[in-house]
Amino acid sequence: MVSRLLESFFIFGPLPAAAEKGTYIPLFVIASYAVAAFGSYTGLFVANLIVSTKLPHKKLLFRWLSAFAYGSGFWAMHFIGMLAYKTNISISYNGFVTLLSLAVSVLAMYAVLSITRVSEKPSKLRIVVGAVLMGLGISAMHFLGMEAMEMNASLRFIPSLFFLSIIIAIVASEMALWIVLTLSRVQSKNARMPRVLAALIMGAGICGAFYVG
16 A cells, blocks of 8 residues: 555656656746745845844734745745746646645744744754754645646656755755854844845755755
8 A cells, every 4th residue: 555655656767658748948947046035035034023023922923924925935936937847738726735835835934933933042953953844844835836736647756856855955944044043143233145145045945946856
Protein backbone atom coordinates (compact mmCIF):
# COMPACT_ATOMS: atom_id res chain seq x y z
CA MET A 1 0.00 0.00 0.00
CA VAL A 2 2.84 2.40 0.87
CA SER A 3 4.56 1.49 -2.40
CA ARG A 4 1.42 2.29 -4.39
CA LEU A 5 1.03 5.59 -2.57
CA LEU A 6 4.62 6.59 -3.35
CA GLU A 7 4.22 5.59 -6.99
CA SER A 8 1.12 7.78 -7.24
CA PHE A 9 3.22 10.77 -6.14
CA PHE A 10 6.78 10.13 -7.40
CA ILE A 11 8.44 8.96 -10.61
CA PHE A 12 11.01 6.22 -10.01
CA GLY A 13 13.42 5.52 -12.84
CA PRO A 14 13.54 7.24 -16.25
CA LEU A 15 10.86 9.67 -17.35
CA PRO A 16 7.98 8.07 -19.29
CA ALA A 17 8.05 8.63 -23.04
CA ALA A 18 4.65 10.30 -22.82
CA ALA A 19 5.80 12.85 -20.21
CA GLU A 20 4.69 16.37 -21.12
CA LYS A 21 7.48 18.91 -21.56
CA GLY A 22 6.92 22.65 -21.51
CA THR A 23 8.89 25.87 -21.75
CA TYR A 24 9.16 28.94 -19.52
CA ILE A 25 8.36 32.52 -20.53
CA PRO A 26 11.39 34.53 -19.27
CA LEU A 27 9.42 37.71 -18.51
CA PHE A 28 7.02 35.80 -16.25
CA VAL A 29 9.93 34.09 -14.51
CA ILE A 30 11.52 37.47 -13.75
CA ALA A 31 8.14 38.81 -12.59
CA SER A 32 7.71 35.85 -10.24
CA TYR A 33 11.05 36.62 -8.57
CA ALA A 34 10.22 40.32 -8.29
CA VAL A 35 6.89 39.53 -6.61
CA ALA A 36 8.53 37.10 -4.18
CA ALA A 37 11.24 39.61 -3.24
CA PHE A 38 8.75 42.48 -2.90
CA GLY A 39 6.45 40.39 -0.73
CA SER A 40 9.42 39.44 1.43
CA TYR A 41 10.54 43.06 1.82
CA THR A 42 7.02 44.17 2.72
CA GLY A 43 6.78 41.39 5.28
CA LEU A 44 10.14 42.38 6.76
CA PHE A 45 9.15 46.06 6.88
CA VAL A 46 5.88 45.34 8.71
CA ALA A 47 7.67 42.88 11.02
CA ASN A 48 9.94 45.76 12.06
CA LEU A 49 6.83 47.59 13.30
CA ILE A 50 6.28 44.74 15.76
CA VAL A 51 9.57 45.74 17.39
CA SER A 52 8.81 49.47 17.45
CA THR A 53 5.39 49.25 19.12
CA LYS A 54 4.76 48.35 22.75
CA LEU A 55 0.99 47.84 22.52
CA PRO A 56 0.03 44.12 22.52
CA HIS A 57 -2.94 44.54 20.17
CA LYS A 58 -0.77 46.42 17.65
CA LYS A 59 1.91 43.73 17.86
CA LEU A 60 -0.76 41.15 17.04
CA LEU A 61 -2.08 43.24 14.14
CA PHE A 62 1.39 43.82 12.67
CA ARG A 63 2.23 40.13 13.05
CA TRP A 64 -0.82 39.16 11.01
CA LEU A 65 -0.15 41.88 8.41
CA SER A 66 3.46 40.76 8.08
CA ALA A 67 2.39 37.12 7.77
CA PHE A 68 -0.11 38.05 5.06
CA ALA A 69 2.50 40.09 3.14
CA TYR A 70 4.93 37.18 3.23
CA GLY A 71 2.39 34.46 2.56
CA SER A 72 0.53 36.21 -0.25
CA GLY A 73 3.83 37.19 -1.88
CA PHE A 74 5.04 33.58 -1.85
CA TRP A 75 1.64 32.40 -3.08
CA ALA A 76 1.47 34.96 -5.91
CA MET A 77 5.00 34.02 -6.96
CA HIS A 78 3.92 30.37 -7.24
CA PHE A 79 1.01 31.02 -9.56
CA ILE A 80 2.91 33.55 -11.68
CA GLY A 81 5.53 30.81 -12.03
CA MET A 82 2.80 28.41 -13.12
CA LEU A 83 1.62 30.92 -15.73
CA ALA A 84 5.23 31.14 -16.91
CA TYR A 85 5.21 27.43 -17.76
CA LYS A 86 3.64 26.79 -21.15
CA THR A 87 2.53 23.32 -22.22
CA ASN A 88 0.07 21.83 -24.72
CA ILE A 89 -2.18 20.75 -21.84
CA SER A 90 -5.18 22.83 -20.83
CA ILE A 91 -4.89 23.60 -17.08
CA SER A 92 -7.40 25.03 -14.63
CA TYR A 93 -7.26 25.31 -10.83
CA ASN A 94 -9.45 24.00 -8.05
CA GLY A 95 -10.64 27.08 -6.17
CA PHE A 96 -10.75 25.51 -2.72
CA VAL A 97 -7.26 23.98 -2.90
CA THR A 98 -5.87 27.20 -4.36
CA LEU A 99 -7.21 29.23 -1.43
CA LEU A 100 -6.06 26.52 0.97
CA SER A 101 -2.51 26.92 -0.33
CA LEU A 102 -2.73 30.67 0.43
CA ALA A 103 -4.02 29.99 3.94
CA VAL A 104 -1.20 27.51 4.62
CA SER A 105 1.40 30.04 3.47
CA VAL A 106 0.01 32.85 5.66
CA LEU A 107 -0.46 30.65 8.74
CA ALA A 108 3.05 29.21 8.40
CA MET A 109 4.54 32.70 8.30
CA TYR A 110 2.47 33.77 11.30
CA ALA A 111 3.85 30.77 13.21
CA VAL A 112 7.40 31.71 12.16
CA LEU A 113 6.95 35.29 13.38
CA SER A 114 5.54 34.01 16.66
CA ILE A 115 8.36 31.49 17.21
CA THR A 116 11.24 33.80 16.31
CA ARG A 117 9.72 36.61 18.40
CA VAL A 118 10.95 39.49 16.29
CA SER A 119 10.19 41.88 19.15
CA GLU A 120 12.90 40.21 21.25
CA LYS A 121 16.48 39.12 20.72
CA PRO A 122 16.05 35.71 19.07
CA SER A 123 17.99 32.63 20.15
CA LYS A 124 19.85 30.47 17.64
CA LEU A 125 17.40 27.65 18.27
CA ARG A 126 14.41 29.87 17.52
CA ILE A 127 15.98 31.01 14.26
CA VAL A 128 16.69 27.41 13.19
CA VAL A 129 13.19 26.25 14.14
CA GLY A 130 11.69 29.28 12.41
CA ALA A 131 13.72 28.61 9.25
CA VAL A 132 12.63 24.96 9.12
CA LEU A 133 9.00 25.94 9.63
CA MET A 134 9.25 28.68 7.01
CA GLY A 135 10.86 26.33 4.49
CA LEU A 136 8.26 23.63 5.12
CA GLY A 137 5.48 26.21 4.89
CA ILE A 138 6.78 27.46 1.54
CA SER A 139 7.07 23.88 0.28
CA ALA A 140 3.60 22.94 1.53
CA MET A 141 2.11 25.97 -0.22
CA HIS A 142 3.96 25.07 -3.41
CA PHE A 143 2.91 21.45 -3.58
CA LEU A 144 -0.67 22.26 -2.55
CA GLY A 145 -0.72 24.77 -5.40
CA MET A 146 0.48 22.02 -7.72
CA GLU A 147 -2.25 19.68 -6.47
CA ALA A 148 -4.82 22.40 -7.27
CA MET A 149 -4.11 21.86 -10.97
CA GLU A 150 -6.95 20.24 -12.89
CA MET A 151 -5.84 18.78 -16.22
CA ASN A 152 -6.04 15.74 -18.45
CA ALA A 153 -2.79 14.34 -17.06
CA SER A 154 -1.36 12.93 -13.82
CA LEU A 155 1.19 14.86 -11.80
CA ARG A 156 4.36 13.10 -10.55
CA PHE A 157 7.57 14.34 -8.92
CA ILE A 158 11.19 13.21 -9.17
CA PRO A 159 12.13 12.30 -5.55
CA SER A 160 15.62 13.85 -5.57
CA LEU A 161 14.36 17.20 -6.92
CA PHE A 162 11.32 17.09 -4.62
CA PHE A 163 13.46 16.91 -1.47
CA LEU A 164 16.11 19.26 -2.88
CA SER A 165 13.44 21.94 -3.32
CA ILE A 166 12.51 21.63 0.36
CA ILE A 167 16.16 21.89 1.43
CA ILE A 168 16.62 25.01 -0.72
CA ALA A 169 13.57 26.63 0.89
CA ILE A 170 14.83 25.88 4.42
CA VAL A 171 18.41 27.04 3.78
CA ALA A 172 17.29 30.28 2.12
CA SER A 173 14.84 30.90 4.97
CA GLU A 174 17.55 30.47 7.59
CA MET A 175 19.93 32.82 5.78
CA ALA A 176 17.21 35.46 5.50
CA LEU A 177 16.17 35.13 9.14
CA TRP A 178 19.78 35.45 10.33
CA ILE A 179 20.18 38.63 8.30
CA VAL A 180 16.97 40.34 9.34
CA LEU A 181 17.01 39.25 13.00
CA THR A 182 20.69 39.81 13.73
CA LEU A 183 22.42 42.11 11.25
CA SER A 184 19.52 44.57 11.17
CA ARG A 185 19.70 44.89 14.97
CA VAL A 186 23.42 45.50 14.98
CA GLN A 187 22.92 48.23 12.38
CA SER A 188 19.58 49.48 13.68
CA LYS A 189 20.10 52.96 12.20
CA ASN A 190 20.61 51.51 8.74
CA ALA A 191 18.28 48.52 8.67
CA ARG A 192 17.09 49.04 5.10
CA MET A 193 20.01 47.29 3.42
CA PRO A 194 19.79 44.15 5.61
CA ARG A 195 16.07 43.98 4.82
CA VAL A 196 16.70 44.40 1.09
CA LEU A 197 19.38 41.70 1.19
CA ALA A 198 17.13 39.38 3.20
CA ALA A 199 14.24 39.98 0.78
CA LEU A 200 16.43 39.21 -2.23
CA ILE A 201 17.66 36.00 -0.60
CA MET A 202 14.16 34.94 0.39
CA GLY A 203 12.88 35.70 -3.11
CA ALA A 204 15.68 33.63 -4.62
CA GLY A 205 15.04 30.80 -2.17
CA ILE A 206 11.32 30.73 -2.89
CA CYS A 207 11.90 30.80 -6.65
CA GLY A 208 14.64 28.19 -6.32
CA ALA A 209 12.34 25.88 -4.37
CA PHE A 210 9.53 26.41 -6.85
CA TYR A 211 11.46 25.89 -10.08
CA VAL A 212 13.44 22.94 -8.73
CA GLY A 213 10.25 21.38 -7.33
